Amino acid sequence: MNGASTYSGLVDNAFWFILGSSLIMLVGITLTLIYFLVKYRRSKNPNPAQIEDNRKLELLWTVLPTILVMVMFYYGWAGFKVMRDTPDDAMEIIVNARMWSWSFQYPDGSQSAELYVPTGQPISLKLRSADVIHSFFVPEFRLKEDCMPGRENHAWFETTRDGTFDIFCAEYCGDLHSQMLSKVVSLPPAEFDRWLVDNASNISPEFLLQVKGCNACHSVDGRKGIGPTYKGLFGKTETVVTDGEVRQVVVDEAYIRHSILEPQADIVQGFDPVMPPMKDQISPEEIDILIEYIKLLK
Amino acid sequence: MTESPAGSWGRTGSYLDGPSSRTGLMGWLTTTDHKRIALMYLAAMGVFFLVGMTIGLLIRLELMQPGEQFYGAKTYNTFFTLHGVIMIFLFIVPGIPAVFGNFILPLQLGAEDVAFPKLNLLSWYVYMAGAAIALTSLYAGDSPPDTGWTFYAPYSINSGGSVSWAVLGAFVLGFSSILTGMNFIVTIHRLRAKGMGFFRMPLFCWGLYATSWIQVIATPVVGITLVLVVMERLLGIGLFDPSLGGDPILYQHLFWIYSHPVVYVMILPAMGVISDILPPFCGRTIFGYRAIAISSMAIAVVGYGVWGHHMFTVGMSDTARWVFSLLTFLVAIPTGVKIFNWTATLYRASIELRVPLLYALGFIFLFSIGGLTGLVNGALSTDIHVHDTAFIVGHFHYTMFGGAGIGLFAALHFWFPKMFGRMYNEKIATWAWGLIMVGFNTLYFPMLVLGIMGMPRRYHDYLPQFQVPHFISTVGSWILATGIILMIVNLIRSARKGRKAPNNPWGATTLEWTTTSPPPLLNFATLPEVKTGPYDFSGRKPGQSHEEGAS
Numbered sequence: 001m002n003g004a005s006t007y008s009g010l011v012d013n014a015f016w017f018i019l020g021s022s023l024i025m026l027v028g029i030t031l032t033l034i035y036f037l038v039k040y041r042r043s044k045n046p047n048p049a050q051i052e053d054n055r056k057l058e059l060l061w062t063v064l065p066t067i068l069v070m071v072m073f074y075y076g077w078a079g080f081k082v083m084r085d086t087p088d089d090a091m092e093i094i095v096n097a098r099m100w101s102w103s104f105q106y107p108d109g110s111q112s113a114e115l116y117v118p119t120g121q122p123i124s125l126k127l128r129s130a131d132v133i134h135s136f137f138v139p140e141f142r143l144k145e146d147c148m149p150g151r152e153n154h155a156w157f158e159t160t161r162d163g164t165f166d167i168f169c170a171e172y173c174g175d176l177h178s179q180m181l182s183k184v185v186s187l188p189p190a191e192f193d194r195w196l197v198d199n200a201s202n203i204s205p206e207f208l209l210q211v212k213g214c215n216a217c218h219s220v221d222g223r224k225g226i227g228p229t230y231k232g233l234f235g236k237t238e239t240v241v242t243d244g245e246v247r248q249v250v251v252d253e254a255y256i257r258h259s260i261l262e263p264q265a266d267i268v269q270g271f272d273p274v275m276p277p278m279k280d281q282i283s284p285e286e287i288d289i290l291i292e293y294i295k296l297l298k
Numbered sequence: 299m300t301e302s303p304a305g306s307w308g309r310t311g312s313y314l315d316g317p318s319s320r321t322g323l324m325g326w327l328t329t330t331d332h333k334r335i336a337l338m339y340l341a342a343m344g345v346f347f348l349v350g351m352t353i354g355l356l357i358r359l360e361l362m363q364p365g366e367q368f369y370g371a372k373t374y375n376t377f378f379t380l381h382g383v384i385m386i387f388l389f390i391v392p393g394i395p396a397v398f399g400n401f402i403l404p405l406q407l408g409a410e411d412v413a414f415p416k417l418n419l420l421s422w423y424v425y426m427a428g429a430a431i432a433l434t435s436l437y438a439g440d441s442p443p444d445t446g447w448t449f450y451a452p453y454s455i456n457s458g459g460s461v462s463w464a465v466l467g468a469f470v471l472g473f474s475s476i477l478t479g480m481n482f483i484v485t486i487h488r489l490r491a492k493g494m495g496f497f498r499m500p501l502f503c504w505g506l507y508a509t510s511w512i513q514v515i516a517t518p519v520v521g522i523t524l525v526l527v528v529m530e531r532l533l534g535i536g537l538f539d540p541s542l543g544g545d546p547i548l549y550q551h552l553f554w555i556y557s558h559p560v561v562y563v564m565i566l567p568a569m570g571v572i573s574d575i576l577p578p579f580c581g582r583t584i585f586g587y588r589a590i591a592i593s594s595m596a597i598a599v600v601g602y603g604v605w606g607h608h609m610f611t612v613g614m615s616d617t618a619r620w621v622f623s624l625l626t627f628l629v630a631i632p633t634g635v636k637i638f639n640w641t642a643t644l645y646r647a648s649i650e651l652r653v654p655l656l657y658a659l660g661f662i663f664l665f666s667i668g669g670l671t672g673l674v675n676g677a678l679s680t681d682i683h684v685h686d687t688a689f690i691v692g693h694f695h696y697t698m699f700g701g702a703g704i705g706l707f708a709a710l711h712f713w714f715p716k717m718f719g720r721m722y723n724e725k726i727a728t729w730a731w732g733l734i735m736v737g738f739n740t741l742y743f744p745m746l747v748l749g750i751m752g753m754p755r756r757y758h759d760y761l762p763q764f765q766v767p768h769f770i771s772t773v774g775s776w777i778l779a780t781g782i783i784l785m786i787v788n789l790i791r792s793a794r795k796g797r798k799a800p801n802n803p804w805g806a807t808t809l810e811w812t813t814t815s816p817p818p819l820l821n822f823a824t825l826p827e828v829k830t831g832p833y834d835f836s837g838r839k840p841g842q843s844h845e846e847g848a849s
């Protein structure tokens with residue numbers, strides 16, 4: 001669990017200091033207790049001393065710990081301050097969290113399901129959520145910040161080495177919370193630039209389904225997931241609940257478009273209303289690509 | 299209340315006996331005797347604890363290996379929710395006050411009952427009603443609640459699980475808390491024995507006093523918050539749900555304004571228990587009586603200003619974050635003071651290592667780990683890393699279970715002879731204690747390690763790098779459960795068959811030990827008068843009881 005961000009060392013210092021002094025205190029208290037237990041056992045010491053208090057001691061063990069915890073506070077704050085001050089030359093990446101997947105949007109507008117970054121370049125993250133609270137957590141960077149629906153949080157990091165690092169969702173968000181994983185891939189800058197160009201030119205429907213997070217809930221092969229499968233969807237008659245009323249609809253292009261943009265409007269019977277609204281995360285052209293693709297899944 | 303009930307058994311004999319109108323089921327269900335109400339709480343909480351523990355074991359079983367082992371994610375999510383709701387709202391919050399506060403407080407004060415005995419019975423019924431409502435959520439609606447015990451919005455607003463019932467149950471349980479708190483405050487102010495000034499109260503009473511104030515002041519906040527959640531779910535009023543223009547962070551503030559102080563509701567009475575157990579087994583007065591008493595109140599007051607440390611990653615202003623961090627460190631100091639004073643109480647003592655003392659020492663050790671890991675959560679940069687990971691799960695089990703829970707076990711072994719008039723088998727009790735200590739650490743220490751490695755909490759499944767500590771932790775859960783079951787079996791058997799207990803088996807000095815074991819309905823043959831501090835051993839050999847000291 002070696003740190004891999006520029007500030008992970010500062011956080012680790014705080015860890016070492018706090019855990020180290022805690023261990024010393026714990027061992028100290030435990031050994032003292034055991035020593036007293038043995039030394040002052042009743043068979044050895046039948047006549048206890050009735051000591052009620054000692055002002056000096058009381059003062060000592062109030063003041064010393066106060067100083068100690070203030071040092072701890074300082075260490076914690078020092079690392080935190082660096083974490084919160086995003087450098088001016090940082091590259092801005094938007095993090096979109098939604099039930100149970102991540103996507104990352106780069107300055108050129110392209111997207112990916114794993115976060116690619118150039119090593120040694122400060123990255124500024126704009127954290128968003130389409131539905132409930134999620135939390136962006138990369139242990140190796142010592143970085144965590146929540147993705148709140150209805151607001152934008154910020155964070156930043158800069159990697160110190162090439163490599164692949166786990167991303168977890170750390171705020172409980174429902175059924176597949178523990179599957180809401182991804183990776184940060186840190187590449188040498190030249191390689192990153194090549195990757196960015198390649199990635200931006202990828203508009204295959206399979207890629208879109210992955211990046212937009214549809215795969216977390218929908219299958220293309222007939223398996224029932226959290227949501228209905230796309231297989232055989234187009235043209236079929238679907239029973240949906242609209243404003244509490246059950247009705248039948250025939251699935252056409254307009255219905256699919258509407259289902260993606262306003263998922264809460266018509267709820268397919270037998271499913272929970274958990275699909276995140278995709279309005280801000282998907283373009284009309286991308287929807288067209290998906291519709292054409294779904295048509296083919298007979 | 300002072301006139302004695304028909305017959306002479308009110309001041310002699312046992313509160314457990316009496317005319318047949320008192321010994322039947324109705325006799326129990328309509329009793330206003332604080333001691334019987336305490337036992338009714340004990341029975342109900344014992345059952346809830348065992349249910350909670352079983353669910354905890356099932357959670358650990360699923361986490362033994364990565365991948366789906368026995369059941370799916372949906373079930374897992376309802377399991378940790380139920381486990382948390384049961385353990386918090388039904389077990390550890392009522393906890394020591396409901397059982398030992400009720401039983402022991404009037405005895406320690408030299409009173410015949412609490413100030414409002416009927417209200418006390420009502421509190422028990424409110425508690426049972428709240429529990430019934432909360433458990434209704436298991437089968438009402440489509441599926442059980444799956445939000446975690448924290449009910450965070452907006453997930454709790456939109457979840458398909460029957461969250462409203464669970465939330466409503468917690469709301470009703472809050473009233474039971476408030477009523478009990480009020481009852482204790484008035485009892486402490488009005489019913490102390492003649493000569494017992496505030497600074498002559500046993501420290502357990504001090505712990506209950508601080509706790510009661512928190513219950514009365516903080517519980518209404520969470521009550522109204524939970525009602526707002528239900529209203530938002532049913533009426534869509536849009537306070538917390540951003541898609542309706544609400545603010546989810548507001549929910550978290552309101553929730554933690556109550557739920558942080560409430561961890562002190564759990565721990566302060568346990569600290570009182572420890573302070574009462576040490577003197578008799580050390581044969582000497584407690585070290586730093588005033589420091590311990592005052593630090594309880596300090597914790598209760600400062601504890602109100604630290605709730606934000608649950609929210610370091612939600613996107614609060616950076617200033618708010620460091621202010622909350624600073625305040626959090628301040629609350630650590632009075633806690634440390636207590637631990638140092640307890641340790642010093644063993645200095646030049648005459649120590650008899652009996653079972654209650656073993657539990658008290660176990661408490662000091664486990665709670666120290668809980669408190670020290672709390673420093674990691676209080677510091678900003680380290681909390682950012684461990685927040686919402688298994689480290690937090692480890693930390694709060696060390697404080698709430700290792701602290702308040704073990705404190706409750708300690709109280710049980712300390713006051714058992716008084717409550718049931720019988721002794722338990724000390725050999726079995728010692729074995730159970732050993733298993734509990736070993737199991738506890740095997741279960742929860744790996745969680746601290748896992749959290750630092752980056753394992754998030756509330757995860758049904760995990761990556762392979764986390765496997766070894768998870769496996770060890772699961773084995774620990776079996777050892778712990780074995781110890782707990784051994785402890786319970788021993789106590790239940792002893793309550794019926796144990797050898798008769800003397801009035802003061804530990805040579806303790808507080809008033810509850812001056813009456814018979816078990817006490818009569820009105821507690822004392824004649825109401826006691828107090829002339830010294832609570833832990834005055836002068837003129838008495840260590841281990842000697844009042845009668846022996848007097849003769």
Ligand code: HEM
Pocket residue numbers: 350351354355357358378379381382383385386390445446447448691695698699703755756757758775778
């Ligand atoms: C008796 C043995 C126990 C076992 C085996 C056990 C096990 C666990 C485990 C494994 C979790 C983590 C679930 C997760 O994050 O995925 C958990 C959560 C929790 N436990 Fe326990 N526990 C036990 C006793 C207790 C006690 C006595 C208390 C209260 C004093 C308690 C309170 C909680 C709470 C509040 C949670 C959090 C639930 C949530 O995330 O919403 N547990 N327990």
Ligand SMILES: [Cu+2]
Pocket residue numbers: 097098099100133134135169170171172173177180
């Ligand atoms: Cu999530």
